[in-house]
Amino acid sequence: MVAKSSPIIIIGGGAFGLSTALHLTQNGYTNISVFEKDTQIPPRSSAANDLNKIVRAEYEDPFYTDLTIKAIATWKTALFAPHFHQTGFLHCVSGNAPAKAIATLKRFQESAERHPQIQPHVVPLTDKTAIRELCWQYDGQFPGWNGYLNRFDGYAHSANALKAVYHATQAAGVRFFLGQHGDVAEVVYENGTSRGIRTSSGRFHAAELVIVAVGAAAAKIVPEVGDQVVAKSWSVAHVHLTDEETSALRGIPITYARDLGFFFEPDPKTNLLKLCPMGGGYLNTDPRTGVSHVPEGLASSAFMPLDDELQVRRLLQHTLPALAERPLVQKWLCWFADTSDSDFIIDYVPNTSSSVVLLSGDSGHGFKMFPIVGSWVKDLLEGPQRQQPIARWRWKSQKGQTKANWGGDVSWRLGESKEFKDIQPNKPKL
Ligand SMILES: Cc1cc2nc3c(=O)[nH]c(=O)nc-3n(C[C@H](O)[C@H](O)[C@H](O)COP(=O)(O)OP(=O)(O)OC[C@H]3O[C@@H](n4cnc5c(N)ncnc54)[C@H](O)[C@@H]3O)c2cc1C
Structure with missing residues (x-):
């Protein structure tokens, strides 16, 4: 077991890395450094x-439902509460939804209605009238919607x-290395045991334990992970509203048609209403290795593919038609770490004498767990075995466990994955 005063390095200042820094400091670990390649x-x-x-909270799988219930309880505590908005989740399919989307919705609804803590909060909605009665702001026709x-x-x-936990951990003594000082090139090993990390500027930092929490970039820092984790993206875009429009839409639930995507209540600071079409997502597969990596630089991901744009406009047409033809702004592809079964990986990297832990495979559903992810890492470090006791979060063996169809096999994803190179904007037609 790593001593509480031992130097621990966390690579990545995103959701999993910051949550880990928080829980470890709260539990008496005193020598933690976070390395984050961005300057902020x-x-x-x-x-x-x-x-x-x-x-x-509702998942098809009670394991994640129970975890989310714990996470929501923590979202309601002092550090997290200012950032949690319990607006409700309007979860539907439209009249054109394929059978897979309808079946998935049904399983989610059954899961919510089965759970004694969630069930009292669930209102079945059979048609447009029922939806519009609950959300008076909506004047769309909701063709065939139900859920x-x-x-x-x-x-x-x-x-x-993220910002709140950054400030809280910094105040608790966690050291942060950002930008060029925080951009990690590699984990440094000696006889199979990690001794620390080297930044891309060539500086070595010693550590007894290295925790890799770089999201979609996992394969860069832990190449042994191979294709257990693939970098995948979904697109997002926003409509810029007026002050009055934002005010009028305050309090609307997250509104999701499984076949069209979803949007949130507008953000009162920026007046932005965020839209996401979901779908099978986009991979950036290196044809030589078969591993998908995040494309270099943020600029190359700053667009929304045309099909996604048409889909979110359809979503608005069904719900808030006055917004359906508005310009879409702040478009980008957002990269996450996908696994073929949608389970996270929270485990020691094999053959490192338990000196390296990998936190990855968020599979696009990890942020809701932000307040509690770090507690799983603490449990792993303090557990009796040098292996993740929860089988589904273990390092996956390379052979036979990964699947070819990353978009289609997970039931809650609709559509096939496409390659990043095939969706470039203004790509000349052949
Ligand atoms: C479009 C989209 C919608 C989503 N919607 C939801 C949702 O509704 N609900 C939900 O629960 N989850 C959602 N997610 C998933 C959620 O965002 C992720 O689960 C979560 O961010 C994963 O956290 P992470 O720490 O693993 O990765 P990240 O948050 O991506 O953090 C990784 C960090 O590592 C840093 N890094 C990378 N390489 C290096 C390096 N070499 N050196 C130093 N630092 C490095 C990066 O800069 C980054 O800050 C969504 C994801 C996407 C893409």
């Missing part, structure tokens, strides 16, 4: 650098939550 926190390259992320509203759920202002 919230880091622009973090998947959580965003206005909002859905915090919904439910879950008032137990809400969203978190993720960028602000």
Whole structure:
């Protein structure tokens, strides 16, 4: 077991890294350094650098439902509460939804209605009239929409939550290395045991334990991970509203048609209403290795593919038609770390004498767990075995566990994955 005074390095100042720094300091670890390649926190390259992320408790799988219930209780505590908004989650399909989306919605609804703590907050909605009665601001036709509203759920202002935990951990004595001082090139090993890290500017920093929390960049720092984790992205875009429009839409639930995507109540500071079409996502596969990596630089990801744009406009047409033709601003592809079964990886890296821990595989649903992720790392470090006791969060063996279709196999994803190179804007038509 690593001593509480031992030097621990966390690589990555995004959601998993900051939560780990918080829980370790709260539990008496006194020598923690976080290395983050961006010059600021919230880091622009973090998947959580965003206005909002859905915090919904119902999963098809009770394991994650129970964890989210714990996370929501922590979202309501002093450090996190300013960033949690329990607006409810309007979860539906439109009349054109494919069978897979309808089946997934049904499983989510059943999960919510089965859970004694969530069930009292669930309102089934069979048609447009029921939806519009609950959300008076909506004047769309909601063609064929049906589903439910879950008032137990809400969203978190993720960028602000990252900032709050950054300040809290800094005040508690965690050291932060940012920008060129925090950009880690490699974990440094001696006889199979990590001795620390080297930054891309060539500086070595010693540590007894290195915790790698670089999200979609996992394969760069821990190449052994291979294709257990692939860098994948979904697009987001925003509509810039007037002050009056923002005011009128305050309090609307997160509104999600599984076949069209979702949006959130507008952010009162920026007047931005965020839209995300979801879908199978985009990979950036290196044809030589078969591993998908995050593209270099933020600028290359600063767009929304045309099909996604048409889809979010359809979503607005169904719900808030006055916004459907508005310009879309602040568009980007947001990169996360996907696993083929959607389970996180929270485990020691094999053959490192337990000197390196990998936190990755958030699979696009990890932010809701932000207040509690670090407690899982503490449990791992203090557990009796040098292996993750929760089988589904273990390092996955390379052979036979990964699947070819990263978009389609996970039930809650709709659509196939495409390659980043094939969705470039203004790509000349052949
Ligand atoms: C479009 C989109 C929508 C999402 N919606 C939701 C949602 O509604 N609900 C939900 O729960 N989750 C959602 N997620 C997932 C959520 O954002 C992630 O689960 C979460 O951000 C994962 O945290 P992380 O720390 O693993 O990665 P990140 O937050 O991406 O952090 C990784 C950090 O590592 C840093 N880094 C990378 N390489 C290096 C290096 N070499 N040296 C130093 N630092 C480095 C990066 O700069 C970054 O700051 C969504 C994700 C996307 C992309």
